[in-house]
Amino acid sequence: SIDSQRLWSSLMEMAEIGKTPGGGSGRLALSESDGVGRRQLIEWAEALGCSVTIDEIGNLFIRREGKRPELDPVAFGSHLDTQPLGGRFDGVLGVLAGLEVLRTLDAAGIVTERPLLLVDWTNEEGSRFSPAMISSGVYAGVFDKQYMLSRTDRDGVTQGEALRAIGFEGSAPIGEPRFARFFELHIEQGPVLEDEALEIGVVDGVQGISWYDVCFSGQAAHSGTTPLRLRHDALRGASRMIDRLLDEALEQDPDAKITFGELDIVSPSRNVVPAQVRLTVDLRHLDDQRLASLEARFLDHLARATEHTGVEATYERIWHSPAVRFDADCVAMVEDSARQRGLSFRRMPSGAGHDSVYVARVAPTSMIFIPCLGGISHNEAEYSSPEQCAAGCQVLCDAVVRAAG
Amino acid sequence: SIDSQRLWSSLMEMAEIGKTPGGGSGRLALSESDGVGRRQLIEWAEALGCSVTIDEIGNLFIRREGKRPELDPVAFGSHLDTQPLGGRFDGVLGVLAGLEVLRTLDAAGIVTERPLLLVDWTNEEGSRFSPAMISSGVYAGVFDKQYMLSRTDRDGVTQGEALRAIGFEGSAPIGEPRFARFFELHIEQGPVLEDEALEIGVVDGVQGISWYDVCFSGQAAHSGTTPLRLRHDALRGASRMIDRLLDEALEQDPDAKITFGELDIVSPSRNVVPAQVRLTVDLRHLDDQRLASLEARFLDHLARATEHTGVEATYERIWHSPAVRFDADCVAMVEDSARQRGLSFRRMPSGAGHDSVYVARVAPTSMIFIPCLGGISHNEAEYSSPEQCAAGCQVLCDAVVRAAG
Ligand SMILES: NC(=O)NCCC(=O)O
Ligand SMILES: NC(=O)NCCC(=O)O
Helix, strand or coil: CCCHHHHHHHHHHHHCCCECCCCCECCCCCCHHHHHHHHHHHHHHHHCCCEEEEECCCCEEEEECCCCCCCCCEEEEECCCCCCCECCCCCHHHHHHHHHHHHHHHHHCCCCCCCEEEEECCCCCCCCCCCCCHHHHHHCCCCCHHHHHHCECCCCCEHHHHHHHCCCCCCECCCCCCCCEEEEEEECCCCHHHHCCCCEEEEEEECEEEEEEEEEECCCEECCCCCHHHCCCHHHHHHHHHHHHHHHHHHHCCCCEEECCCEEECCCCCCEECCEEEEEEEEEECCHHHHHHHHHHHHHHHHHHHHHHCCEEEEEEEEEECCEECCHHHHHHHHHHHHHCCCCEEEEEECCCCHHHHHCCCCCEEEEEECCHHHCCCCCCCCCCHHHHHHHHHHHHHHHHHHHC | CCCHHHHHHHHHHHHCCCECCCCCECCCCCCHHHHHHHHHHHHHHHHCCCEEEEECCCCEEEEECCCCCCCCCEEEEECCCCCCCECCCCCHHHHHHHHHHHHHHHHHCCCCCCCEEEEECCCCCCCCCCCCCHHHHHHCCCCCHHHHHHCECCCCCEHHHHHHHCCCCCCECCCCCCCCEEEEEEECCCCHHHHCCCCEEEEEEECEEEEEEEEEECCCEECCCCCHHHCCCHHHHHHHHHHHHHHHHHHHCCCCEEECCCEEECCCCCCEECCEEEEEEEEEECCHHHHHHHHHHHHHHHHHHHHHHCCEEEEEEEEEECCEECCHHHHHHHHHHHHHCCCCEEEEEECCCCHHHHHCCCCCEEEEEECCHHHCCCCCCCCCCHHHHHHHHHHHHHHHHHHHC
């Protein structure tokens, strides 16, 4: 059995790195504190005698040798990067629970048939550099390495520069090693398990995601002299689209997820009618067809808002991740592990994207969820109890051992 | 007669300082380029043998002695600071036309009875530090000096620090000297004169202005897992208020001016539901009572938007400048000057705020407008022709000479 106290201590220790005023964690991808967190993980892993390799985009592979080194490893892990004002569990739990699996086997003197591989994926969150899950995506061949390295943050720093700045541009070739199976433990980040008082979510799929960049263009004008009817107010255009699309969705499609997470007026000034507004759009649906129709409704509202307010808009779909169904065997392994430990569980889809989405394209994959307080995530107040974390870690450990023999 | 070519050359030379990519000027108040512009003006003034004093908040007074130095001077001027992406004429014309008046008198060897005083007021625009017209306001006793010095920009720099950084914290006491009269030449910044093909606006008043800071507060949440109906989306609250207030005003009150010039999501991230949105509100009306009812409608929409979207909001009215009527004698002097030069003119109110608003509280004051292309201002494309600038400068010169004897 895993050591609940040891797992909790590592979680709390990691949370000190990039700690935020509101009690959360702020370790944006490839920031200095992401580098410090990664080095802490490597130190812990090396203390167990594991070997560490880093690939060309900073993915971190921690290997515990098996009896049969020639076999593909059973892999597990998640990510150490967070939102700007993120929680202490999102991603981190999956990595440190993986470390706890390695520590448990080490303490028990158990060597598995297959090698084990704990992975920390670079930039899962997609907050500093979009899109999300990009490095597991490059690993799986969905994105090009050059595309990943050239993405920029708000200050124009490329992901490649940021990688070098914290010293995590490795030399291991991308896409290696292949995994026999991949398991990812994560907090649910939603309210379902808590509402139903269940201990484990057996995740059988992930909803579809589309991200857009939109730019509204009007005309700068003086706030005091320009009559409302002669204005081309880019912020009015953006506001109308946001207001009307959300109102309609709330009435007609309660399962749709629509988020405008970033909105910037270009060269803002109190007494200037905004000439240009840039904003991001995050659309999700459990079902690919309903996501497609949500995207069509968004574009329709965009067109209507520009017409109504006399501004123009351009848009680009910068990311699309179709809905995913996980491997039936991996799902069954997680479910059996939960059942045998006497934990309450249900099958469920994930609303958030995860590295498992892309890994699932190249290896049999599934995920384990645990509840989190109020379903709150991407928020400093994010919380799962030591017992909840331990239950998830135990299921991960059992599934991994089962898969690795 | 003033020298149209010389005036135009100084305008174009000043426009080189802080030149923007789109052909405008960017000399934010108390920025480095504001300092460079001020030093250029001082150099030009000293070449005419004028004396320069700077008061404790950076207002610049350029004095040309009169035959009777003991009399209060006739003053004129405007401001050299601009919007971030501003035009080449807004404010600058009033200062450099004043310089052209001094040069014309110098070249003609004319000495007036009263001393003349060309003024460059600190931070008229109110873009970097709010509110606008603050230093003419301190001069007139409307604001406290400490209040002015303690206002901060978006980076937390105080106006006092910025003043010292560019070396324009003077020692002359505030509120001195008193003016016998004050005249300000400015571009109209609106479409009326151009529409009516008139050369001069005889400005008899300025509309009322109220500025608010508003903060919407909701709850940060994951964009993929949080159902729309459980969200407290601060941006949705802000968008609804903007959309509905503007739509209503366009239908019911076409004279109202409503502008949301700055809007910031606090700690923005693509996949996080915005927890906090800060925005600025600029409300104007020609009539104080209609401004008051516009403010009431804004607050009503604010309340309705928060209720509809499940977020909270706080607001503060940070500035209120009531509608102003200028001195009848000064207005008549401007009108007579235009008539005697054979220029077409009309009386009109100003939609923009100007330093004259506050100076009018302590000295007889009026303003002169010239047309600008398409009524466009607070925009890099702002334009008035050399002939239009010269006509305004001539009226200013005549009014000043008339007032100074
Ligand atoms: N798990 C998680 O929060 N991933 C970030 C990518 C997403 O927005 O779903
Ligand atoms: N003239 C001018 O643009 N002044 C700025 C203050 C205002 O917003 O009216």
